Amino acid sequence: MAKVFLITGASRGFGKIWAEKFLKRGDKVVATARNTNDLKDLVDQYGENVFPLQLDVTDRNAAFETVKKANEHFGRIDILINNAGYGLFGAVEETTEEQARGQMETNFFGTLWMTQAVLPIMRAQKSGHIIQVSSYLGLITLPILGLYNASKFAVEGFSETLATEVSGFGIKISLVEPNGFATDWSGASAVQTESIDVYNPIKEAFMASATPDIFGDPEATADAIVKLVDAENPPLRLLLGKMAYPSVKKVYEERLAGFEEWKEVSEAAHGK
Structure with a gap:
């Protein structure tokens, strides 16, 4: 049976790649973007299986109205993919x-508003998957x-909590955690701070480390997302890319070692 997807930020990057993957296999997609002209190629190719909607996810009322329209148009929403977002590059002080x-x-509240808007529908359906x-x-x-x-x-934080709150309603939550991919996330979509010279060496080192070989192919993520949405018991977290797992593993091992080193101090701070 065809699934109904609602995807934010569907005009480019992961959102568009995944929307096309679902449409090619016969699913239906409510595709949102700030400018629906950016969705015209999807509509031209897939016709009535695409429902384009203009949306700025930072507008809470618009988010709720968009979810309402999506549900009325296709009769249900099986999967919400909160993809809209961008990168802010710059030192915290800047x-x-x-x-x-x-x-x-955009990145936090936009995701929260869309999630809140779709929950009543999924609870009524007694099913749903929020990615x-x-x-x-x-x-x-x-x-x-830092701010990204x-x-x-x-x-x-809120999504992990949400997973414990809605599992009894038949709603599943997944966090997709990509490492760097060759999308325009760090290009046209990005915002740059005004530089303070003292941070230039850190920025230069950061840019030098961003060699092309560390970025994944965004097209290659489509099969992974299909497996995620089709899974009977999808994971709470799914890392994407070869860089993500070793990077996260190293940091978590260091954190645990730090907790262990200071364990006696931590326990003594409890009191009796």
């Missing part, structure tokens, strides 16, 4: 209030991406 709030409004496009930088950090890291850590 980040303006506007930039910090903008990063959280949050997080990042391996929601588990570990890199310099020059923070936004994805926040998505991880």
Whole structure:
């Protein structure tokens, strides 16, 4: 049976690649973008199986209205993929209030609003799968991406909690955590802070480490996402790419070692 997907940020990158993958196999997709003209090629090729909707995910009312329209159009929403987001590049000290709030409004609050909007529908259906496009930088950090890291850590926190709250309603939650991929996430979609010279050496080292070989092929993620959405018992977390697992494993081992080293101090702080 064909599934009904609602995908935010479907005009480019992962969102578009995954939308096309689902459409090619006969699924139906509600595709959202800030500009629906960017979805015209999908509509031209897949016709009535695509329902394009204009959406700025930072607008909570618009998020709820979009979910309502999607449900009315296809009669259900089987899978929500919260993909809309962007990267903010710059040192924490350099980040303006506007930039910090903008990063959280899109990456965190946009994801939260869409999730809240779809939950009543999925509860009524007694089924559903919400996929949050997080990042391996929601588990570990890199310099020059402090606010991006923070936004994805926040998505991880509320989504893991949500999974424990809605499992009894037949709703599944998955966090997809890619490492770097060759999308425009760090290009046209990115925002840059105004540089403070003292951070230039850190930025230069960061850029030097970003060699082409560490970036995955975004097209290769499509099969993994299909396996995720078709799984009877999907995982809470799915890392994507060859860099993610060893990076996360190394950091978590270091964290555990630090906890162990300070264990006596930690326990003594409990009191009696």
